[in-house]
Structure formats: C-alpha cells, structure tokens
Amino acid sequence: MRLVNARPSKGSALALATLPFLVVGTLYVMASMDRLAVNPDDKLLPSLGQMGAAFHTLAVVPDRRSGTLILWADTTASLVRLFSGVGIAATVALTLGIALGFIPRVKATLGAFVAVVSVVPPLAVLPVLFIALGLGETAKIALIALGVGPVMIRDVAQRVAEIPAELVVKAQTLGGNTWTMILRLVLPQVMPRLIVAVRLALGPAWLFLIAAEAIASTEGLGYRIFLVRRYLSMDVILPYVVWITVLAVGTDWLLARLSAAAFPWAHPREAP
Amino acid sequence: MSRLVVKDLAKSYGETRVLERVSVTAAPGEFLSLVGASGCGKSTFLKIVLGQETATAGTLTVDGRPVPPEPTTDRGIVYQRYSVFPHLTVRDNLVLVADLKHGGPLARVFGPKRRTARDEADALLERVGLRHAADLYPASLSGGMQQRLAIAQTLLGRPKILLLDEPFGALDPGIRVEMHALLLEIWAEHRMTVLMVTHDIGEAFKLGTRVLVFDKVRRDPQFPGAYGATITYDLPLDRKTRPAAPTDAGVIPGPVLQRSA
Numbered sequence: 466m467r468l469v470n471a472r473p474s475k476g477s478a479l480a481l482a483t484l485p486f487l488v489v490g491t492l493y494v495m496a497s498m499d500r501l502a503v504n505p506d507d508k509l510l511p512s513l514g515q516m517g518a519a520f521h522t523l524a525v526v527p528d529r530r531s532g533t534l535i536l537w538a539d540t541t542a543s544l545v546r547l548f549s550g551v552g553i554a555a556t557v558a559l560t561l562g563i564a565l566g567f568i569p570r571v572k573a574t575l576g577a578f579v580a581v582v583s584v585v586p587p588l589a590v591l592p593v594l595f596i597a598l599g600l601g602e603t604a605k606i607a608l609i610a611l612g613v614g615p616v617m618i619r620d621v622a623q624r625v626a627e628i629p630a631e632l633v634v635k636a637q638t639l640g641g642n643t644w645t646m647i648l649r650l651v652l653p654q655v656m657p658r659l660i661v662a663v664r665l666a667l668g669p670a671w672l673f674l675i676a677a678e679a680i681a682s683t684e685g686l687g688y689r690i691f692l693v694r695r696y697l698s699m700d701v702i703l704p705y706v707v708w709i710t711v712l713a714v715g716t717d718w719l720l721a722r723l724s725a726a727a728f729p730w731a732h733p734r735e736a737p
Numbered sequence: 738m739s740r741l742v743v744k745d746l747a748k749s750y751g752e753t754r755v756l757e758r759v760s761v762t763a764a765p766g767e768f769l770s771l772v773g774a775s776g777c778g779k780s781t782f783l784k785i786v787l788g789q790e791t792a793t794a795g796t797l798t799v800d801g802r803p804v805p806p807e808p809t810t811d812r813g814i815v816y817q818r819y820s821v822f823p824h825l826t827v828r829d830n831l832v833l834v835a836d837l838k839h840g841g842p843l844a845r846v847f848g849p850k851r852r853t854a855r856d857e858a859d860a861l862l863e864r865v866g867l868r869h870a871a872d873l874y875p876a877s878l879s880g881g882m883q884q885r886l887a888i889a890q891t892l893l894g895r896p897k898i899l900l901l902d903e904p905f906g907a908l909d910p911g912i913r914v915e916m917h918a919l920l921l922e923i924w925a926e927h928r929m930t931v932l933m934v935t936h937d938i939g940e941a942f943k944l945g946t947r948v949l950v951f952d953k954v955r956r957d958p959q960f961p962g963a964y965g966a967t968i969t970y971d972l973p974l975d976r977k978t979r980p981a982a983p984t985d986a987g988v989i990p991g992p993v994l995q996r997s998a
Contacts, residue, residue, distance in 0.1 A: 631819035634789050636809035639894045640837040645844035650832060653824045730824050730874040 471605060505532040508689070511700040520704040535689070537614055543674060543686040544712070550609025551670050554617055555663050557610070562621025563651055567644065571722060572622075579622075583615030587673060597689065612673040613666035617659075624658040657731035660724040664717050739800050739811075739897035739930050740765050741786070746795030748781055753962030755781050759795070761949065761968060763898075766928040770945030772938060778966040779934045779951045780902055786932060787900050788811050799897060810838070813896030817903040820887035821875045827886055828871040831858035834893040857893070865889045865919065881912035885919065893925060899924075901933040905940065913937075916942060948972040 497510040523536040564571040598604040678687030693701045741763040748756040755778040771779040784790040784957040788808045835854035862868045905913045950970035957963040
C-alpha cells in the first residue's frame with residue numbers, strides 16, 4: 466500500500482503520537498544520568514527527581530522571604546497579564562475588524578493605517594511602552610495587546626469581508642439595516658473565527674509576555690526563568706518551561722471546546 | 738402584486754458594456770423567465786432590479802416610484818447558493834425575518850411576538866415540507882431542502898416582487914420538478930410579480946407567463962465589450978390556451994434554443 470493511503474488505526478495513532486515524547490524523554494534521562502555519573506553536582510541536565518523536588522518546593526513550600534507559594538503567584542501574575550492583553554486585543558479586533566470589514570467608509574479611512582501599524586515590530590516598541598507607561602502591569606499588558614491586536618483586527622476584517630455578498634443582500638431584503646446586520650449576521654458568523662484568531666495569537670502572546678517579564682518584573686513565569694538563569698538552575702527552568710507548555714496547550718484545548726459548544730454550526734463534523 | 742417598469746436601462750463595467758437599451762414592463766402578477774447565454778447580462782439585470790448593482794443609465798420603477806439603489810423589503814431574492822443563514826437553525830432562519838423587521842435595535846422580537854413568529858415559521862415549514870428539520874442547521878440539509886427554506890424565508894418577507902437567480906440550477910432533475918410545483922403553488926397563492934433567471938429553457942417555458950431572451954444584437958469581433966446585450970425576444974405565453982406545460986426542450990422554437998443553449 467502506498468504511504469499516502471496507509472492510515473494508522475486509532476490505537477496505533479496514539480502509540481505513534483506518544484513515540485516522539487518518549488524518545489526525547491529517554492534521550493534526556495540518559496544524557497542526564499551520564500553527566501551526573503561523572504559529576505553529581507552538575508547543574509546543566511538535572512535528573513527528573515531533582516526537577517520534581519525543585520518544582521514541588523516552588524509549588525507547596527511558602528517562600529521564606531515573601532511567604533507566598535512562588536509557582537502559583539507566578540502563574541497567577543502571568544495569566545492575568547496574558548489574558549488581559551489578549552482579551553483587550555480580541556475586543557478591539559472584534560469591534561474594529563467588523564467595522565473595517567463591513568463598512569466601506571471605515572475601511573477607506575482606517576484600512577491602510579491598520580495595515581501599516583500591524584507591521585511595526587512590537588518588541589521594538591517595548592522601550593517606548595516602558596518609558597510612557599512605566600514598568601508596571603500596564604506596559605506589559607499593552608505590549609501583549611499591541612503585539613497580537615493588529616493581526617487579529619486584520620484577520621477579523623478579512624473574515625467579515627468574506628461573508629458572501631448574497632447573505633448581506635438577502636438580510637437587507639428581509640429588513641436588515643447596518644446595525645441589525647452586524648448584530649444578527651456578521652457577529653455570529655465571525656465569532657468562531659475570532660476564537661481561532663485568539664488560539665493562534667496565544668503563541669505570540671506568550672512570547673511578548675515572557676519578554677516583558679524578563680526585562681522588568683517582580684513575579685511571573687518569565688521573570689522566574691530569567692531570574693534563576695543567573696544560578697544555572699536548570700532544575701527550575703525546565704519544569705517551568707513544561708508548566709508554561711501545559712498552560713498553553715490547556716488554554717488552546719479549552720478554546721477549541723468552547724467554540725465547538727457555542728457554535729456547533731461552524732463545526733459540522735463535530736456536531737452530534 | 739406590483740408593476741415593474743424598466744426603461745432604456747444600460748450597465749457598463751469600465752469599457753465593457755454589459756446591457757444596453759433594456760426596456761420591459763412587468764404587469765402585476767406576471768412571471769417573467771429570463772434566459773440567455775452565459776455572461777449575457779441577465780443576472781446583472783436581476784441584480785440591478787434588486788438594487789445590488791446600480792444601472793449606468795436608464796430608469797427603474799416599481800408601482801411608479803423609482804427604486805432606491807440598495808436592497809429593500811420590496812424585492813425578495815432567492816439565489817442558487819448562499820441563500821440561507823448557516824449560523825441559524827431552519828426555524829430561526831424564518832424567525833429572523835420577524836426579528837429584522839420588528840425587533841428594533843436588538844434585532845430580536847420577544848414574548849408573544851416571538852411566539853407568533855415561531856408559530857408562523859412552523860406553519861410555513863409544514864407547508865414546504867421542512868417541519869421535521871426545524872431544529873437542524875442548514876449545512877445538514879440537502880440542496881433541495883435548503884432552497885425550500887430559502888423560498889420560505891423570502892416569502893415571509895412579503896416582497897412585492899420576487900427575484901429568483903437560477904434558484905434550482907444546482908438541484909437534481911427530480912427535485913427540480915418538485916420545486917417547480919411548490920413555486921407555482923406559492924405564486925398562485927400570492928400572485929406576486931416574479932422575475933426568474935434560468936439556464937434551463939424547459940423550466941423557463943414551464944413556469945413563466947413570459948419568456949425574455951437576452952442577447953447581443955450587435956457584435957464587434959475586435960472589441961467584444963463594445964456592445965451590450967438587450968432583450969431580443971419577448972415571448973408572451975398564454976397559459977389558458979396552452980394544453981400543458983412543455984417539459985423538455987423539444988417544443989421550444991429553434992432560434993431561442995440555439996441562442997440560449
């Protein structure tokens with residue numbers, strides 16, 4: 466059978482999906498054991514036990530100086546920043562994107578401006594944000610919102626423009642005006658796409674979050690990683706990277722489920 | 738029931754003339770079939786009547802009043818595709834008509850008005866044979882069922898003029914015959930003025946009280962866009978004297994068939 470036609474069964478697909486994780490995990494453990502056998506104090510490739518112990522300490526033992534549980538304080542701080550930034554970006558993208566995609570005069574006025582703004586590298590603007598907004602939360606949230614917002618605006622506008630003209634004309638023949646069509650035609654049709662845009666934006670959003678935290682912060686997942694880098698604490702850095710990955714995958718999964726539950730018409734295959 | 742009068746209508750896209758000198762009067766309750774070769778401008782004509790496109794020249798009146806250059810509730814439309822709203826269930830597609838007309842800025846009617854709208858929707862769904870599918874989304878309906886829904890939805894808007902743009906073009910022949918029967922029933926009930934664009938000559942003669950043929954009378958081989966199409970044949974069909982509706986192309990006059998095939 467040709468490779469393109471050989472489809473794995475459910476069980477073998479699961480086994481195949483697990484394989485790369487196992488390979489990387491095994492290679493790491495072997496390399497770590499090698500190094501630790503030569504030098505038990507080696508910091509570069511800590512054993513799973515060392516990482517587990519470090520992670521456990523951060524998760525359940527209160528910090529001696531501040532009295533907080535560091536992992537949870539970091540996670541809360543980072544997620545609040547992340548979701549505030551992405552939430553602001555999504556809200557602006559929805560309103561501005563619909564206006565741009567649906568109303569020709571708004572597109573004529575703001576289309577080129579948004580296109581230009583969306584190519585400004587957000588990290589290059591970070592110093593400006595720190596100077597203008599201070600080193601607090603505002604600048605970090607603003608960086609995330611500015612980083613992912615313009616692309617989301619253009620994506621939403623594009624999707625709105627792709628709504629078949631037939632539907633827009635039909636809605637008008639049934640008595641719709643600009644506002645009621647936005648409410649009953651454009652908004653519902655673009656919501657599933659906004660969720661896709663948010664899922665795609667979360668990747669860059671984490672990048673901007675960690676960059677902002679690395680530069681100026683007192684707590685946060687990115688801050689912690691860059692703080693302990695000074696002590697070569699790989700036993701903290703690696704579990705934190707895994708933890709961030711788990712959070713990102715979990716968020717993505719939740720958004721996918723939300724879209725399938727709220728907009729079944731947009732997911733015909735998954736519908737019961 | 739409304740009288741549609743079109744006088745000296747012309748439409749150009751840049752240098753290309755699509756339509757020129759199109760004049761036609763549709764009496765109240767007439768069923769006009771528009772036929773012609775692909776790209777001859779019959780769909781453009783329909784879009785101009787609908788208000789989706791604006792004419793370059795000429796006048797268009799409904800009951801003596803010029804039609805506004807955008808779609809209104811006067812004129813209903815059924816397209817071949819994209820005629821129903823994919824994000825609403827079958828019933829909600831019909832309730833939407835009440836929502837848009839009487840729902841105010843929220844575009845939603847509430848309470849007794851909503852119950853009335855639902856009952857009206859369900860009655861109409863029963864009528865077009867979609868009652869069992871009321872809670873499904875259009876994507877899970879067959880092409881014929883989607884078009885039934887599209888027709889029902891347009892009817893609920895109570896248009897003075899019903900425009901049909903190749904409404905049955907994508908359907909199987911058997912389903913098409915069913916749809917013809919449904920459309921004729923509805924037209925007999927409401928006696929609205931109907932304009933239907935079709936590629937199917939048999940359909941044009943079977944359904945229409947008049948068949949309009951669009952074609953170019955002048956051609957410039959060096960510059961095909963120089964001249965537009967106009968109505969070359971205007972064939973009134975007296976339904977009362979006709980024994981039965983022709984069902985195939987065999988009974989159609991030669992020139993029309995050649996031009997439109």
